[in-house]
Amino acid sequence: MSILNKLYPRPRGFQLTGGRSSLGTAFAVTARDEEMKRWADGINMERRLSAALNRIAGASIGQTSSKDAAVTVTKVELACVSGIHPQGYSMTWEGGLLRIEASARIGLHYAVLTAEQLLERSGLEWEHFHIEDEPDFPVRGFMLDIGRNKIPKMDTLFGLIDTLSGLKINHLQLYMEGYPFSYSAYAGLFPDATPITAKEYEELDAYAASRFIDLVPNQNCLGHMGDWLAKPELRELAEHPDGMSPPIPLPFKLPPTTLNPTDGRSLELVKTMLDELLPLFSSAYANINMDEPFGLGTGSSKARAEQIGVGKLYMEYADKVIGLVQKHGKKTLMWGDIIAKHPETLPLLPADVTVLDWNYDNYRSFEASARRLQESGVPYYVCPGTSTWAAITGRTDNMLDNIADAARCGAAFGAGGFIITDWGDSGHWQTLNASYPGIVYGAGASWQAERNIEEIEGAEQYISDVILKDSTGSIGKLLFELGRYYRLENSSLDNMTYTSYLLNRGLSTQEKLETETNAMMELYKEIGARGGPFLLDYRYAEMLNWLSSRKQQLEQVQLNLPDANTVVEELKLSVALIEQGVGLHRCVYRIELPDDAAEQALVVQLKEQLEQTIHEFERLWLLRNRAGGLARSTKALYKLLGQYEEKLKAFAEASQME
Structure with a gap:
C-alpha cells in the first residue's frame, strides 16, 4: 500500500519521487534560521518525533551518541519560507534527510502531525515523496x-x-x-x-x-x-x-x-x-x-x-x-x-x-x-x-x-x-x-x-x-456500518431515526403511534423541516439479520487501548438499544405475535433486556461523563420499563378473570 494511503486527511499535493529507504532510530533537527528554531522548540518538535519513533521502534529519547552503534540518525532540516500558507507546509523525504518548510509555527505543527502519523502507520521504511499541503478552510x-x-x-x-x-x-x-x-x-x-x-x-x-x-x-x-x-x-x-x-x-x-x-x-x-x-x-x-x-x-x-x-x-x-x-x-x-x-x-x-x-x-x-x-x-x-x-x-x-x-x-x-x-x-x-x-x-x-x-x-x-x-483493522468500517440501520426503517422522520423516536415515545398501539407521529410531522413543516405524512416501510427480518452481523463483528475487534473493554461495551450497549427498539416495533405492530401469550412472552423478554440495558447505560455513562443529567437521559427508558410492567400487570389481571 502506498504511503499516501497512510495519511489522513489526504494532503493537497503528494508525489512519489521513486525509491524507498529506512529512517534511523533517532532524529537530529536543525533549522536554517533562528525563527524556525524557536518554532521547533516551541512545539517540542524533536521530542514529539522521538516519542513517535519510540512507540514503534523502542528507541530511547535523545540517544544520538555516535558511540552507540545501534543508533542511526535521521536528519531533519527546517526552513522558514515565505509564500507558504500560514497553516501549510512542504515535506520531502529522499532518504537520510527529511526536509520541512513552513511560513508559520502552526504550519510546522501540522507538518509534525503528518510525520507522526507516517511513523505510527508506516513504520520506519518510507517511500520517497514530496508533499505540498494546506487547508481549504482556515x-x-x-x-x-x-x-x-x-x-x-x-x-x-x-x-x-x-x-x-x-x-x-x-x-x-x-x-x-x-x-x-x-x-x-x-x-x-x-x-x-x-x-x-x-x-x-x-x-x-x-x-x-x-x-x-x-x-x-x-x-x-x-x-x-x-x-x-x-x-x-x-x-x-x-x-x-x-x-x-x-x-x-x-x-x-x-x-x-x-x-x-x-x-x-x-x-x-x-x-x-x-x-x-x-x-x-x-x-x-x-x-x-x-x-x-x-x-x-x-x-x-x-x-x-x-x-x-x-x-x-x-x-x-x-x-x-x-x-x-x-x-x-x-x-x-x-x-x-x-x-x-x-x-x-x-x-x-x-x-x-x-x-x-x-x-x-x-x-x-x-x-x-x-x-x-x-x-x-x-x-x-x-x-x-x-x-x-x-x-x-x-x-x-x-x-x-x-x-x-x-x-x-x-x-x-x-x-x-x-x-x-x-x-x-x-x-x-x-x-x-x-x-x-x-x-x-x-x-x-x-x-x-x-x-x-x-x-x-x-x-x-x-x-x-x-x-x-484495532489490530484487525475492522472497527472503523464497523462504526460507519452501525450508522446504517436506519435504512432498514425506511422512515420519513426528520433528523432522527425511527428507533430512537420509538424508544423515546414508548409503548403504544399502532393507531395511536401513527396519529401522534403524523401530528409531529405537521409540526415539522411549520418550523421549516421536511414534514409531510409519516411513512414507514420497516424491514423487520432484515433488521434482525443486521443486528446479528453487527454483534458478530463486535466480537472480532481487537483494540490496543487502555479503555478497550469500555469502547467495545459502549458499542454493544448501542446495539442493545437498537435491538430494544426493534423489539418494541415488533410489539407495537404485532409482528409474529399470533395471540396474547406470544405478546406476553415478548414483553417479558423486552422488560428483562431493558433492565440490563439501563444498568449498562448508567454504568458506562459514569465512566466518561458526570452524574448530572444521567437521570434525565434515562427518563424515557425508565418510562418504557414502567409501561412494560403495566402491560404485564394487565396480562396477569386478565388471566385471573378467566
Missing part, C-alpha cells in the same frame, strides 16, 4: 453539545482534544444551554447539576491552545433557555411565561424556551453569564448562538414586533448581546437561521460578526444560503453535523452527504470556516465512538475537500489504525 472545528444531559469528565475532554488535534482540527466549542457551567450566581437553582467549573475551563483552554486548538466560549442567549425559564425565579423573563400553543392544533402547550427580548432583565441575565464565562477563555471569539427563538414576537414582545417587525426585534436584542461580547474584546459567532428567515437583517449585522450557517439533512443543500451570505459580504462558516443525535449510532449516509455538500459549497462560496456539530437531542444517547465517523470524515473534508470527500475508506481506516488501534 477554521476547521467541532462543536459538542454539553448543554443537554451529557457533560464529559475532564479526562474525556482532554482525550477529545487530542483526537481533534491529530486530525488538524483547530477550533472547538462546547455548546451550552441549561447549567453545564457553574455560574456562581445561579448555583442554588441547579442543586443536582455537575457542571464544568471556571478552573476546569481554564485548564481546557490551556490544553487546547497547546495543541493549536481555539477553545471558543459558547452560551445560548435567547432561545433554548428552557431549563432557566422553568425556574419560578426566572419564569417571567420568558416570551411566553405560561408556555405557548404549537402552530398547529395539538393537545398540549410547548414550555417556555425563549427569553423576552424587550425585558431588560433578560439582558441582565445574559450579561451575568457572559461576564463570568468569557474571561476564562483566550479565544478572540464567543458564540452567543441566538438560534430557534420559538414564539419570538408573539408573546410578551408582540407589541414591539408589530411596531418594527420580528427581524428587527431580533436584531435589536442581538445588538445588545453583541455589545456585551465586544466589551470583553471578543468577536461574535451566531447561528444564521433567523437571519435566513429575515434577510432584511443581513445589512444590520456588525462587521465583527460571523454567521454560522447550519443544515443537517441531505435532502437540502448549503448552496443557496452560502451563495446569499457570500453576496452579502457577511463572514460565515458552514456547519454540518455528525447525524448521530436522536439516532443512537448515527445516520451514516445522511452524514456523508451533508458534510460533503457543506465542504463543496463552503469552498465554492468563500466560507471562512467549517464546524462539525454533534448535538444532544433525545437524551444524548450516542457515545463519542458513534460520532467518530462524522468527526473524522468532516476533518478530512474541511482540510482538503477535493482530496478527502471520496476518501471514506481512508476515514474508516484512520479510525481503526489511529483512534481505536
